[in-house]
Amino acid sequence: MDFDLPADLTAYLAELDAFIEAEIAPLEAVDDNIRFFDHRREWARTDWEAGGLPRHEWEALLATVRRKADAAGYLRFALPREYGGRDGSNLWMAVIREHLAAKGLGLHNDLQNEHSIVANNPFVLMFRDFGTAAQQAEFIPGMLAETHRxxxxxxxxxxxxxxxxxxxxxxxxxxxxxxxxxxxxxxxxxxxxxxxxxxxxxxxxxxxxxxxxxxxxxxxxxxxxxxxxxxxxxxxxxxxxxxxxxxxxxxxxxxxxxxxxxxxxxxxQHFVHENRIRQAASSLGAATYCIEEAVRYARRRKPFGEELAKNQGIQFPLVELATQAEMLRLLIRKTAWQMDQMPKPEVERRLSDKVSMCNYWANRLVCEAADRAMQVHGGLGYSRHKPFEHIYRHHRRYRITEGAEEIQMRKVAAHLFGYMGPRRQELEKSLSAGSDERREG
CATH class of the missing domain: 2.40.110.10 (Butyryl-CoA Dehydrogenase, subunit A, domain 2)
Structure with missing residues (x-):
């Protein structure tokens, strides 16, 4: 078994990094656009007098980034080539989404708005698979051009x-x-x-x-x-x-x-598994960001003349989070790879429990990681001068949306106990055999 990422995937990540550095980072630095990401972010993004809607300037900036990413050939990566995409697989999308989220807040990937230089676009495939010819002709190009939303x-x-x-x-x-x-x-x-x-x-x-x-x-x-x-x-x-x-x-x-x-x-239900595995990867990336920021701060901070990181009370909680992140990363990538090996109906039948495992645990992990990063940073971590409160408040929603974690745990339980999924016949057969043996005894 080879757990290394394909060389062309790591090269693509480097290509995305170079694009961010050349095209996206400079955009953050002009016209005080950093206000959308620093301690002013909630105020800068929100039109409080218009029902709390996103400010026009904020949404216009995100649209500018999408146009840049589309012109560079990245935005439609996950879509079929017939729509200008690259037939991006679930594995590649999971790795890319984790990679971008692990960079922290930025115009390259703002999870609060489901915005990314590598977009999801599930509606396009919905129209491809379910739309009439007239609907496809109107909505698919319309959605790609953002005239239809x-x-x-x-x-x-x-x-x-x-x-x-x-x-x-x-x-x-x-x-x-x-x-x-x-x-x-x-x-x-x-x-x-x-x-x-x-x-x-x-x-x-x-x-x-x-x-x-x-x-x-x-x-x-x-x-x-x-x-x-x-x-x-x-x-x-x-x-x-x-x-x-x-x-x-x-x-x-x-x-x-x-x-x-x-x-x-x-x-x-058409795109639920793809959405959940990609969202799990984003939560994992954000959790990794929080863990790494806490580690770096603990090494820099020197109360009483020694690094904060030398205290086991600081080390052990971060060790546990880092361990969970490593294990979750393997499960996400394995599940995404398996999804790429089978048609959608098979994913629902054979893998929906694994997708649910990835999703509910990733969403829980990122909340715990953000909370721990706040604790390690002390008062500064609780302030809006650090991004942890924003990460926590955003990702907390995913324990409810995209299928509440209780719903997803029920799905896992149904597969685990054989009420549905590939274990159903196996368990029913073994339970029946056990009953027969007891009667004979």
Whole structure:
């Protein structure tokens, strides 16, 4: 077994580093752009008088970086070559995301905004796999050019992780001889709605509450009559672009359906494993950054004339975190590599528990690492002059979003105890054999 990264991958990381140094770092240094990353970052990013939304200047700066990264050929790395990408694998994306996050805060990779010089772009593949020819022709180039932006309307006020008890409904209706659907309901945490051209809205079209089937995905124009942003939900880490949105008597034509009627949840699950493994890698990178910063500070700081790092009370907690990071890195890379060896349905059947392990543990680890870095740095670590509070406040969300850690632990348990996954038949057979042996005894 060879655990070394491929030579072309390490060369690509060096290429990204050179691009950051030549193109991105200078952009941080001009026009006081550093205000978005130093102790002023929350104020600089947040328009407090506009519902806590991101300031226009902040989002414009991120857009400038994306254009630079796209022109240099990095932004679309994960996409197929037909869309200007490089067919980036899950392993490569995991390593790249960890590498960029381990650099700390910066324009190269701002996790609070899901921004990176190597983008994720799951919606593009969603349209490739589920869209009609007309939808693909409009939305794929539109999303790549950023003329089309999609918000994701799945979660509801009364139903968080359980989408099957969805109360938003879509009823067939014809208006002006145009057949379509009337949508009524409410969505929560509809991220990016303030800039969206459309909201991918999930609504029940048939079936009963609790049924996975009968839910359909609709492409609803963000400015359609009856679509209302009711409030922006202020969060632990500001700015916020996570509103509660209502849909009242909203009409869309049949052509607004994305995917098959009644099978919308397949879209919601389409990219979940890729998203989770990449997000786990980013959390690992941020955790590594916190650990390394704490180590360096402990070596520099000399209270009572000796390095802080000589105290076992400082050493041992960081040793434990560093050990967890090393083990997690191996599991993430192994899982990402295995994902690249099989089609999506097989990933769901054979590897979803490993993806969940990576994700929930990485999100927990980065919070612990940020907290420990604060402790090692003392009062300075608690201040906003260090990035640890920002890292903690951002990554704390991922223990809830992208599948709450309890949901992910349930998935792991289902595989571990053989209620689903490849161990199911094996365990049932062994348990049955054990019962037979006891009866015979």
């Amino acid at each position: 999609l918000a994701f309307g799945l979660t509801e006020p009364e139903h968080g992780s359980d989408a099957t008890h969805m109360e938003t409904v879509a009823v067939p209706e014809t208006r002006g001889s145009l057949p379509g659907y009337r949508i009524d309901g409410e969505k929560m945490w509809t991220t990016g709605m303030h800039m969206a051209s459309h909201c991918l809205t999930f609504a029940r079209t048939s079936g009963e509450p609790g049924d996975a089937a009968g839910i359909t995905a609709f492409l609803v124009p963000a400015k359609a009559p009856g679509v209302t942003i009711e409030e922006y939900l202020w969060t632990f880490n500001m700015p916020t672009d996570h509103p509660r949105v209502s849909f009242r008597d909203v009409f869309v034509p049949d052509s607004a359906i994305l995917g098959k009627l009644g099978h919308g949840l397949a879209l919601a």
